[in-house]
Amino acid sequence: MLSYKEVEALATRAEELREYITSEEGSKTSLVLPMLGALGYDVFNPKQVTAELTADVGVKRGEKVDYAIMSSGKPKLIIECKKIGDPLGTQAISQLFRYFTSLRVKFGVLTDGIIYQFYTDMDTPNIMDSSPFFEFNLLAYTQADLEFLDRFRKGCLSGQMKSLIRECKRRKLVALIRDTIRYSTSCSEQFIEDIRSNLANTNLASVTKREMSSIVNRVNLEEAIKVVEENLRVDNLKEALHPILISELGKDIAQLISYRLTANSVYLESRTGKCLARVFSSGLDLRVWFNNGTSARAIRIIDDIRRYSDELRECLTLQELRS
Numbered sequence: 001m002l003s004y005k006e007v008e009a010l011a012t013r014a015e016e017l018r019e020y021i022t023s024e025e026g027s028k029t030s031l032v033l034p035m036l037g038a039l040g041y042d043v044f045n046p047k048q049v050t051a052e053l054t055a056d057v058g059v060k061r062g063e064k065v066d067y068a069i070m071s072s073g074k075p076k077l078i079i080e081c082k083k084i085g086d087p088l089g090t091q092a093i094s095q096l097f098r099y100f101t102s103l104r105v106k107f108g109v110l111t112d113g114i115i116y117q118f119y120t121d122m123d124t125p126n127i128m129d130s131s132p133f134f135e136f137n138l139l140a141y142t143q144a145d146l147e148f149l150d151r152f153r154k155g156c157l158s159g160q161m162k163s164l165i166r167e168c169k170r171r172k173l174v175a176l177i178r179d180t181i182r183y184s185t186s187c188s189e190q191f192i193e194d195i196r197s198n199l200a201n202t203n204l205a206s207v208t209k210r211e212m213s214s215i216v217n218r219v220n221l222e223e224a225i226k227v228v229e230e231n232l233r234v235d236n237l238k239e240a241l242h243p244i245l246i247s248e249l250g251k252d253i254a255q256l257i258s259y260r261l262t263a264n265s266v267y268l269e270s271r272t273g274k275c276l277a278r279v280f281s282s283g284l285d286l287r288v289w290f291n292n293g294t295s296a297r298a299i300r301i302i303d304d305i306r307r308y309s310d311e312l313r314e315c316l317t318l319q320e321l322r323s
Contacts (some may be wrong), residue, residue, distance in 0.1 A: 002150035002158075004143075004307040011138050013113055014084075014251035019197030022114070024083045031113030032081050041069065048154065050075070055099040058300050069157055077107040078088040078155040084112050093119075093130070100128040105274040106161065107152075114138045116149075120165075122172055127238065131179070143304045185224065214266045225284070231301075234261045239267060240302045241279060248309050248314055256321040268316065270323055276315045279305065290315045 010031070017030055033043045043049045053068040068075035080096045082088060088110050096119065100108045101233040107130055113182060117132040136149050148171060152166055183191060192213055199205050230236065238259050245254040246269075257276075262266040265280035278289045279302070290311045291297040299305055306311070 002039060002146060002153055004146060006142075007138070007146060010038060014138055018084050018114070021084050024081055024086075027084050027111075027113035030083075032067070032079065032111060035113075035116075035138075036067070036069075039152060040250070043181050046070070047073075053078070053103070055102040057098045058295075063098065063102070065096055065103070068103070068105075069152075071158045075103050075105050078103060078105050079109045079111060082110070082112045084114060086185045087113055088112060088115060088117055104163075105159075118152075118168075120168055122169060131175070133168055133175050135175070140300070142300050143307045146307070180193065185220050185281070187213065187220055192216060193231045213233065228284050232264075232284070233287065234264065234266050237279055237281075237302055238266050241305070244303065244305060245312070245316070248306060248312050252322065253316060253318060256315065256318070270321045272323060273322065274320070276320055 005133050012029055014032070021027055021030055036043050036049060041048050047070055050070055052064040053065065055063045055065045055078075057063055066081045067078040067079040069079075078096070078099055078100065080092065082092060086092075092110055096108045096110050100119065100121075104126060106120060110117045110119070110132075114137065115135040116138070118134040118136075119128050119132050121127055121129060122133065123129050134148060136145055139150075148167065151167060156164060173309045180290060195216070196205075196207070196212060198210065199207065226237055238261060241296045242254065242259075245257065256271065258269045258271060258273070260269055260273075264282075265278055267275050268277040268279075269275050274291075278296075280287055280289070280296075286299050286302065287296040288305050288308065290308070292311060292315055294311070297308065299307075
């Protein structure tokens with residue numbers, strides 16, 4: 001299983017080194033190879049990870065993909081790397097597309113060491129899709145993202161990979177939904193024009209593009225904050241937290257937990273009122289605290305508390321809950 005602590009250490013490393021990484025090679029050695037190592041691959045064993053694999057296309061010779069994850073002597077996943085901060089746009093996607101087609105692999109990854117975009121051929125067999133089905137951001141990921149990334153660890157890219165492909169299809173749906181939401185909240189010129197076209201035959205047709213853009217930006221921010229605030233309401237946090245605790249601790253232990261709600265906190269207590277853990281909001285941030293002498297940890301969404309399953313089991317024991 002991919003270790004959260006190992007990925008978190010890599011994220012800290014990326015924050016510390018990003019201003020010193022000034023080349024594609026720097027991204028590879030400082031970030032991409034350690035990520036492959038975290039996934040269990042021996043990056044110094046060409047049977048597992050082959051560097052600079054030839055990927056000639058037609059008359060174009062000398063094409064090489066940065067890395068290929070190998071299984072039974074064949075490439076299963078290829079990785080094209082860019083310098084931190086370089087755009088992973090049309091030109092880079094086109095380059096990955098050529099390698100994907102040449103090597104007839106199932107998965108392609110485009111990365112700058114921070115963002116990892118995963119591509120496959122769901123739309124048309126053997127032709128890489130135009131958009132990624134999954135994106136992992138080393139500096140902003142959820143527990144669900146981490147668990148899906150773990151499906152690409154050493155040993156998973158062999159055979160027909162039916163289970164993995166099924167999960168990839170589900171992540172493709174998630175990506176499509178996320179792209180739609182991002183489009184509606186992006187305030188892009190195209191989005192503004194879509195709204196204006198809907199107003200063309202109304203008495204609001206005279207609204208200028210600048211005025212429309214200002215309104216859209218303001219409403220977008222207001223609605224985004226409302227969504228976050230709604231999810232941070234303590235009654236919603238408790239409702240989402242309980243099934244997670246059942247899953248992580250078992251029903252027998254979870255049903256012994258007493259919940260106490262305050263304006264911004266959900267306290268997890270023993271039957272005598274001893275606080276064993278606390279989930280709370282600080283502004284628009286979400287944090288979790290355990291009664292084991294450690295500091296509060298930041299989490300992006302309530303589901304991310306699952307990454308602290310060891311701490312949950314340490315603090316929320318039968319003995320503590322009954323004391």
